[in-house]
Amino acid sequence: MTEQLDSDGRLRHLLTLENLPREIICRLLDRAGQIRDTALGRTQRRNSLDGTTICTLFFEPSTRTRSSFQIAAQRLCADVLNFDASTSSTRKGETARDTLKNLEAMGVRGFVVRHSDDGAVAALAEAAGEGTALVNAGDGRSAHPTQGLLDMLTLRQAKGADFSRLKVLMVGDVAHSRVARTDLHALRTLGAGEIRVCGPRSLLPDDATLDGCVVGEDFDALLEGVDAVMMLRLQRERMEEGLVSSLDDYHRDYGLTAQRLARAAADAVVLHPGPINRGVEITDEVADGPQSLVLRQVSNGVAIRMAVLEALLG
Template identity: 65%
Template sequence: MSKHLLSLRELDRGEIIALLDRASSYDEAIDLRQRLAGIGVCTLFFEPSTRTRLSFQRAAQRLGADVLGFEAATSSTTKGETALDTFKNIEAMGVRGFIVRHRENGAVAALAEQAEPGTALINAGDGRHQHPTQGLLDMLTIRDWKGGDFSQLRVAIIGDIRHSRVARSDLVALEKLGVTDIRACGPAGLLPDDNTLSACSMVTDDLDAALRDADVVMTLRLQRERMEDGLVDSLDSYHRDFGITTQRLRLAQEDAIVMHPGPMNRGVEISDEVADGPQSVILWQVANGVKVRIAVLERALG
């Protein structure tokens, strides 16, 4: 029986931990090719992507699925075809797994409502709403480096939280796993004005305060279009006030880890020295993305 994954809000703590445990169990030496052998899986991306799209493709290939790649720029959507018609046509070809990225909030859930029984949709990022597999791979990375007890962790989330589906999924997961000290930090114009930050113990534009004694530093991509919206004065001023540098990182715990969902704007939200430094686990996140997406595909279609 297929299972959609549209948001981490759908999962309870036990289900999240079970997915993390399953992801942790995978090893490159294990042959998984019979798990989803012959099942059609499509990466249905209406927005650009590197890490998410390729890691889902890699995960599906490792499970033996027949993988179809879709990119909006070279599809009939440029001729006016709707996302729903695109989805239904591919589904009619016998494809049963869809990994969907879309610019609109709720777009993946809307497609899921129209899916046939036995078809599963996985949200690979919809608007500023949710990015559940990124949330899971971030939790797996934290657990790998900090252990299974999330309740004692101090987590700082830095940057454009208002427009970040990654931050929203991470916040849901952190709360469900028992983190009580969550610090949200960014320019006032880039902080949400809804209840997104209700689980946070601190909401501030003071980066030093957010970083002090933090165990985990999660920095987010500054979406450059926000400068055009007038929400950020300049890249230089953003880096001065909110960029993670080696000096700034000294405020956090000595063994704090630094995370970033990518793509990085080096010299804006994070310096080269930090991105490539010993506390960076950014490439670890990328590797965990494949493991998590194997687990999610097995849950959805296995």
């Protein structure tokens, strides 16, 4: 895979959190914390990317991630070009690589790329010229590094920087989730004390993804005493594939209700990457309740993406 770091150990691209040094992750989290007020429009925009053009090159639909990157770039005074695959020359047969090279020839220096294929963003980074930086905004089932960073920032704000004291439970469709893989990499790198993973056997991976985790199918048992619950979206196509019997059965066994949440630590927090399937993986009472950090995750996304763009292009 394309090297993410240059010869001086600085970020060239952000493709994955796997094997990314702890100090770089912490530096990005620290920076995001420092500029959060600017990210939310409470203080004047920074001009660190004034004159830089950034393209959101999305080959998959997105609401939160795309909007968040666009706001982040604008807060840094960058010019933003939004690419829509459905109305582009990709429908005429142009490859993603040719699309990137043509935009690069127009002076675009930063690309935020979402793609349905595993490894697609790394392949584009390999083709990119000197001085061009790519950010993986989600590829296949592999990685979503800025989501992982914003989740870690949210956890750190709620629980402090010492992750070694934390018991974290991840619940749901881990096998098909790039968010799950990314968060697991980040939690290990930051030294989480105990990582628990729960879901039906059909939705749990059988590879090294769960190494070092406490894994089981009993949601109620694994909830006992945890400090954070990270719920994952149930992708409804899993029902068509026969991996889930019904939405009602899934909610009965793996839906987070207020009654279930009472098994966790009294000050436990709830995260969800969105979009939420209310009444399936989580109830309204929990999603909108005092222990939910879902909207804080969204707001932290702008700060994290500002920090990433600044580190790569500033």
